[in-house]
Amino acid sequence: MGLRAILAIAERDVRSTAKDKMALFWIVAFPIFMLTMSFLLWANPMPPVTVKVGIVYEDTTVNWGNLTFTAKNITDIMKEVYVETEEGKVKVFNVVEYGNKTDEALRDLKAGKLDAVVVYLDRFSVNASYGLSAKAEIYVRGGDAYTEQVTRAVLTQFFDELSDRIAEARIEVMEQNFPEDQLPPGQKQMIVEWMKGLAWPVNTTIETVTPETLMGKAGLRGWFTIAMTGVQLLMSGLAIGATMVVEERDRKTLRRLMAAPIGPWDLLLGKTLSGLVWLGISSLVCIGYGLAWGARIYWHPLENPAHALVPVLLLMGGLMMTGLGLLISMVAKTSKGASGLATAIGFPLMFLTGIWMPKWMLPRPLRVFANCFPLTMIVDALRAVMVFDAGLEAVLPVLPWTILATLVFYGLGVLAYKVVLRRSL
Amino acid sequence: MGREVAVSVRELVKEYDGTLALRGVSFDIYKGEVFGLLGPNGAGKTTLMNILAGILLPTSGKAEVLGHDVVRESRAVRALVGFCPQETVAYEELNAMENMMFYAGLYGLPRSEAKRRSKELLEFVRLLDVAKKPVREFSGGMKRRLNLAIALINDPEVLLLDEPTTGLDPRARRDAWHYIEGLKAEGRTILLATHYMEEADRLSDRVAIMDLGRVIALDTPEALKKSVGELSVIEVHVEEASEALKEALSALSENGKILSGEDYVRLYTRDPEAVLPKAVEATLRAGAKVISVSVSEPTLEDVFLKLTGRRLE
Ligand SMILES: Nc1ncnc2c1ncn2[C@@H]1O[C@H](COP(=O)(O)OP(=O)(O)OP(=O)(O)O)[C@@H](O)[C@H]1O
Ligand SMILES: [Mg+2]
Numbered sequence: 001m002g003l004r005a006i007l008a009i010a011e012r013d014v015r016s017t018a019k020d021k022m023a024l025f026w027i028v029a030f031p032i033f034m035l036t037m038s039f040l041l042w043a044n045p046m047p048p049v050t051v052k053v054g055i056v057y058e059d060t061t062v063n064w065g066n067l068t069f070t071a072k073n074i075t076d077i078m079k080e081v082y083v084e085t086e087e088g089k090v091k092v093f094n095v096v097e098y099g100n101k102t103d104e105a106l107r108d109l110k111a112g113k114l115d116a117v118v119v120y121l122d123r124f125s126v127n128a129s130y131g132l133s134a135k136a137e138i139y140v141r142g143g144d145a146y147t148e149q150v151t152r153a154v155l156t157q158f159f160d161e162l163s164d165r166i167a168e169a170r171i172e173v174m175e176q177n178f179p180e181d182q183l184p185p186g187q188k189q190m191i192v193e194w195m196k197g198l199a200w201p202v203n204t205t206i207e208t209v210t211p212e213t214l215m216g217k218a219g220l221r222g223w224f225t226i227a228m229t230g231v232q233l234l235m236s237g238l239a240i241g242a243t244m245v246v247e248e249r250d251r252k253t254l255r256r257l258m259a260a261p262i263g264p265w266d267l268l269l270g271k272t273l274s275g276l277v278w279l280g281i282s283s284l285v286c287i288g289y290g291l292a293w294g295a296r297i298y299w300h301p302l303e304n305p306a307h308a309l310v311p312v313l314l315l316m317g318g319l320m321m322t323g324l325g326l327l328i329s330m331v332a333k334t335s336k337g338a339s340g341l342a343t344a345i346g347f348p349l350m351f352l353t354g355i356w357m358p359k360w361m362l363p364r365p366l367r368v369f370a371n372c373f374p375l376t377m378i379v380d381a382l383r384a385v386m387v388f389d390a391g392l393e394a395v396l397p398v399l400p401w402t403i404l405a406t407l408v409f410y411g412l413g414v415l416a417y418k419v420v421l422r423r424s425l
Numbered sequence: 426m427g428r429e430v431a432v433s434v435r436e437l438v439k440e441y442d443g444t445l446a447l448r449g450v451s452f453d454i455y456k457g458e459v460f461g462l463l464g465p466n467g468a469g470k471t472t473l474m475n476i477l478a479g480i481l482l483p484t485s486g487k488a489e490v491l492g493h494d495v496v497r498e499s500r501a502v503r504a505l506v507g508f509c510p511q512e513t514v515a516y517e518e519l520n521a522m523e524n525m526m527f528y529a530g531l532y533g534l535p536r537s538e539a540k541r542r543s544k545e546l547l548e549f550v551r552l553l554d555v556a557k558k559p560v561r562e563f564s565g566g567m568k569r570r571l572n573l574a575i576a577l578i579n580d581p582e583v584l585l586l587d588e589p590t591t592g593l594d595p596r597a598r599r600d601a602w603h604y605i606e607g608l609k610a611e612g613r614t615i616l617l618a619t620h621y622m623e624e625a626d627r628l629s630d631r632v633a634i635m636d637l638g639r640v641i642a643l644d645t646p647e648a649l650k651k652s653v654g655e656l657s658v659i660e661v662h663v664e665e666a667s668e669a670l671k672e673a674l675s676a677l678s679e680n681g682k683i684l685s686g687e688d689y690v691r692l693y694t695r696d697p698e699a700v701l702p703k704a705v706e707a708t709l710r711a712g713a714k715v716i717s718v719s720v721s722e723p724t725l726e727d728v729f730l731k732l733t734g735r736r737l738e
């Protein structure tokens with residue numbers, strides 16, 4: 001093995017690729033195109049749902065002048081409920097008032113113009129104001145399970161919360177007007193606690209915790225950015241391996257190369273080196289472009305040692321796919337055929353291995369396959385580390401298997417390379 | 426002759442699944458000589474070259490270059506030999522200088538030396554002015570010259586030139602001959618494969634005529650031509666050589682053998698003075714327009730014809 005010869009071969013290959021428009025398309029334009037499309041189409045979190053709700057007052061007391069709390073007050077509160085998103089505040093309810101026309105409201109619900117109808121039954125307002133149970137009926141539009149579930153959840157949550165507040169206010173009022181002097185000391189406190197138990201037999205608190213890194217656009221874009229890096233390792237890696245020997249044979253340069261005092265290893269290593277350079281460039285293109293779109297990508301190897309392993313993971317992915325590409329080259333007659341075959345094999349893998357499509361979208365048997373496909377492991381580890389800022393615990397467990405797979409794939413590739421080289425001379 | 430042997434080939438046989446490309450070839454090439462390998466398509470010239478270049482294994486037999494066995498010491502052989510194949514070996518998207526630097530790297534030349542030598546060689550083949558142009562834009566002749574410069578990058582003692590002028594126009598061919606003569610003058614040993622008899626005749630010290638994987642004659646061009654015998658050649662140059670004309674002239678030729686092309690017929694005779702007027706008369710009678718009639722010496726083409734009964738090209 002001669003270092004000079006290896007470097008000469010690598011340098012020549014890098015230069016030639018830099019002048020090959022088709023190769024540059026795959027290395028630079030393709031990932032930019034794919035990332036742009038996915039950022040625009042998919043990498044947006046689901047917007048919050050606005051529930052279109054019709055309000056009917058069968059309640060004849062709703063307009064009594066001296067009440068402290070009426071159904072109308074609830075409607076006013078509904079109109080002012082918002083959720084915060086990255087894009088700003090979004091209304092939770094879109095309220096349509098139907099006066100006392102229940103039929104009309106239900107007709108609209110059936111026609112799909114509303115998601116739900118709330119009917120405040122008679123004496124709702126007066127009961128609510130005087131500490132009695134105020135009754136309302138809620139109709140939710142069925143048919144689409146997803147919308148139904150969301151509508152139910154949103155309304156339930158709203159009225160639960162409202163109930164809680166009312167209970168709280170009532171207990172407070174009672175507490176203030178309590179004839180304390182007529183009871184033994186400490187008795188008042190006991191009664192208040194007992195009433196709270198009546199109002200809230202089970203007191204749960206629910207808080208939504210979104211994984212910080214998946215929250216919103218930035219995280220999703222990070223996910224896709226690393227996915228694209230994985231796709232590049234897969235597609236370009238396969239193509240590099242598949243065309244390595246055949247291309248030189250097609251160009252009639254192979255014999256001339258081997259007429260120089262070099263060995264098969266020099267050619268293999270020089271070509272592999274050049275391939276890794278381009279895979280590195282392509283990864284940087286993906287990550288740089290993702291960052292420009294605000295993707296969340298972490299990289300601080302001094303604080304997180306797992307980040308220092310990122311280049312190692314990329315290197316292993318590149319070698320693995322190059323080896324697989326070399327195996328493909330055994331059945332290719334020409335370099336066009338070889339790169340076509342590499343694309344034909346790489347394209348389905350891009351979806352089936354969960355590198356580009358999230359694994360949970362795959363049917364179960366494929367998920368098993370994706371889970372043990374070594375490049376998927378590498379991409380998952382990269383995502384864990386770079387998008388979710390995970391530590392070594394996300395990388396170390398996959399290292400033994402991925403290192404083994406790299407050695408096996410590239411090793412088989414070397415054997416295939418030797419066969420193809422011998423056949424080509 | 427007590428001359429030093431540069432290349433020795435013994436009973437070389439090469440079989441490609443089924444086809445015998447070489448059927449036992451033996452010869453020695455002396456140091457400093459230009460050794461011509463003349464033969465038609467498929468004679469086995471390229472196969473022989475590839476074996477000597479150390480990139481093809483012979484089926485049997487033995488070959489040595491400067492004392493190194495081409496199989497067992499293949500790497501040593503490849504370091505000493507300059508190989509100039511039939512095809513363009515430059516990368517078309519790169520420029521001439523980049524190509525030279527690449528091949529220099531393959532031979533392990535350090536960068537500064539590679540640069541110096543590349544410049545020198547590009548100058549030698551008159552490509553220095555266009556060194557920064559992509560090879561894609563080169564003419565056929567320029568590409569061949571670059572091939573030659575590449576073959577010289579390791580300053581080889583032995584040069585293998587495989588059909589260096591095939592496909593070139595006459596001017597570019599003469600140009601190439603000029604370079605080969607220059608390389609011979611530097612004392613390099615050159616194996617020159619060609620199917621142009623004129624090229625072999627003019628450049629070679631000795632010529633091996635090959636046909637169907639065998640060397641069928643080996644000597645200096647002069648001796649080979651003399652072997653055609655005491656025959657003289659009458660060449661009748663006409664506007665168009667018809668079958669009738671060929672038939673008429675063949676009757677006048679020794680053994681009835683003639684060599685003909687679209688616009689000429691060559692016939693052989695021991696008595697040119699008597700046959701020449703008859704040939705003119707026969708030509709006129711066949712209704713052909715005569716351009717010229719001349720008496721000449723035999724060429725290597727005539728030798729090949731005599732040996733195989735076929736034409737060279
Ligand atoms: N790789 C190969 N596989 C099978 N047969 C081959 C191969 N290379 C050459 N041959 C055959 O071997 C014979 C000699 O071929 P070779 O190329 O050595 O001839 P050549 O004298 O160089 O011809 P040309 O003037 O056309 O270059 C031919 O019959 C050819 O078909
Ligand atoms: Mg040939």
